[in-house]
Amino acid sequence: MRSYTKVDKLRIAQTNKYNVFGCLLREGPINRAAIAKRTDLSVPTIMAITGELLEKGAVRSLGKGESSAGKPPEMLEAVPEAFYVAGVDLGRTAVRLVVNNAAAREVLCYTEATGDPFPEDVFIARLEKLIRSRLAALGGAGDRVLGAGVAMPGLIESGTGRVLISPDFGWKDVPLQENLGGKLPFRVLVRNSNHALALNESSRRGDEYKATFCVNLGYGIGAALVVGEELYSGAGGTSGELGHSVVEKNGPLCKCGNSGCLESVASGEAIARQASTVVAHHGRSKMAELCGGDPSKLDAGMVFQAAEAGDRGAQKIIAAAADYIGMGLSTAVNVLDPDRVILCGGLMKNGPSFLDMIRSGMEDHIMPRSDRKLEVTAGTLEEFSTAQGACRALMNVLWAERALPI
Secondary structure (H helix, E strand, O other), X not given: OOOOOHHHHHHHHHHHHHHHHHHHHHHOOEEHHHHHHHHOOOHHHHHHHHHHHHHHOOEEEEEEOOOOOXXXXXXXXXXXXXXXXXXXXXXOOEEEEEEEEOOOOEEEEEEEEOOOOOOHHHHHHHHHHHHHHHHHOXXXXXXXXXXXXXEEXXXXXXXXXXXXXXXXXXXXXXXXXXXXXXXXXXXXXXXXXXXXXXXXXXXXXXXXXXXXXXEEEOOOEEEEEEEOOEEEOOOOOOOOOHHHOEOOOOOOEOOOOOEOEHHHHHOHHHHHHHHHHHHHHOOOOHHHHHXXXXXXXXXXXXXXXXXXXXXXXXXXXXXXXXXXXXXXXXXXXXXXXXXEEEEEOHXXXXXXXXXXXXXXXXXXXXXXXXXXXXXXXXXXXXXXXXXXXXXXXXXXXXXXXXXXXX
């Protein structure tokens, strides 16, 4: 029989403590006997662990609970205010920040315009100031923030959080995690925004699915695959660039440098650009009315609004975008074989008919298979879903590294 070393015993003790704390987070208030049953640990071990957690302030006693027979048990719960984590969603049009407590409940949210992302060092300094000012609003709780997860569009280098390239921001080779982390007094973790969104959306929909393909349809187009509860990030951490798959060989030039990418023909930016061209060359229309005759003021929301009002030019643009998206999704489904596709982002806020059009486009291009079980649905469409995913990504790392103050 193998003898355990001191390191083995320490690792087991840490695992047991985190399992107990996780049980308290998920199921508290709960008594020690119930914790022992849930975690398959002995009552003496639970007594020792909860005693340590009580001493550190990570757990609190709620007094005696009810009992049908015998002595009423002491009820315990995790202290939500024991620590906090921040999540930041760096979108091209808006920066969104949330702060969650230990129980993953939102205690603060904030939005401001992204503005000019150049030069990069000036933008990062402004981001630092934004984070500090928002956390200061929490008072003493701000001192218990363990770190900030930052979700950024583009290719993010695994491990370093370096922005290899972000077409939306026009950034290339920017050490965002290192630079921002050097300015703040806590851990900073940078992840791809679509990966963060997928972590949050897939976790909120139950565990009956084997593989979830989450797609972000907004200013740009990106995606991520979650298998079970694990994000598949690829060999270099840059998986999910669905928007830069080519769907139109001779299509318009994309910001990534290729031509005919899905993002260049079907993203929110592409829809607005196509509509601007139509308005500039075809006079009166509902789209022209909505933008006051100035094509530069058109956005995707106006195009959807005009299509709903019967504007044929707008309807044609929306129909083409939905078909291209369906084409791109059908390729992804054929290759990855998920049992669920979740469509998120600003474009999905334009009503259920757009979802139906995308489903139809998928059916036109997907490989027929009688045994395929695939659910295609809209995401929660919550404004802070990506920022929440950034919180979750940071918590996953802190949990894996056993870096929580418990």
